[in-house]
Amino acid sequence: MYIFTNSFFDPVKIAGSGQAFRFKVIDNEHIELVAHGRYLQIAVLGDDRFALSCTEEDFKDIWEDYFDLNRDYGKVEASVDPDDRYLSAAVRYGHGIRILRQDIWETVISYIISQRRSIPSITTCVERLSSLRGHKLSVPALEPPFVHASSDEYYSFPAVEDMAGITPEELASIGAGYRGAYILSAVDDFRSGKLTPELLRASDDDRLYEILTSMFGVGKKVANCIMLFALARTSRFPIDVWIDRILNKYYGGAFDTSRYPDTAGIMQQYMFYYERNDSLHIT
């Protein structure tokens, strides 16, 4: 177990923010997830303290970076234009959301799957792919402050090599639909070495965007999501149907990202979360 304190960390909100598809809220104090080939449970202890079901070594090696814990979100919140009423409300509502630094390959495939589907449906498809081609994970013995894992079987997201030889029939069986061909093409891109996580990581924003959008089945929205949610390119501002609605409702059709040259993507995530979880339910 590893315990840390942070007043800008809300794992329930992160789980509900739609940027990752393998989080599960067990109850308001316990959140579990699978990432980087591991099962992790988070226990909310109160007073901004959190326990993770991992060693201090894994925290330093994996989770500290994954949860973007070295970024100052207080500074991000303080930079919001006070005259921007909508964004100000969104940031208050979404306080505690952070932009994850997810695995590149997993994010590429997950966001290819995500296009033109609802988040619950994406989750189902990603889970099926993981059970089909991932590896069974060991779940650590969990004692208080943790609770029982909600399932008895967890599978890692399949690595590039795990996807070798995957067939259209398998992709149909997980419900990938017409995105199956896109996944096959992505597997080929990465298996052949044409694309590698290292190449993507080393590319500047413009080059990276160009590489990603040249992939079959990856357009501007998915490319921006990959850049934001896997590569911490926080200037990127993905526009999906939800953000598009927000821009039309509150910003006359377009959001001026130039005010947030380094953090527009974080603002985007606050807006997305606010609109999906609050505004529509009230109106």
Place this chain on the structure above:
DNA sequence: GGCCAGGCCTCGC
């Protein structure tokens, strides 16, 4: 059962 979902590709202009 109908409708919409964290879009993208292809085609026609």
Place this chain on the structure above:
DNA sequence: GCGAGGCATGGC
């Protein structure tokens, strides 16, 4: 360069 049509399937 740009708009329209088509697309597999799941969840509500």
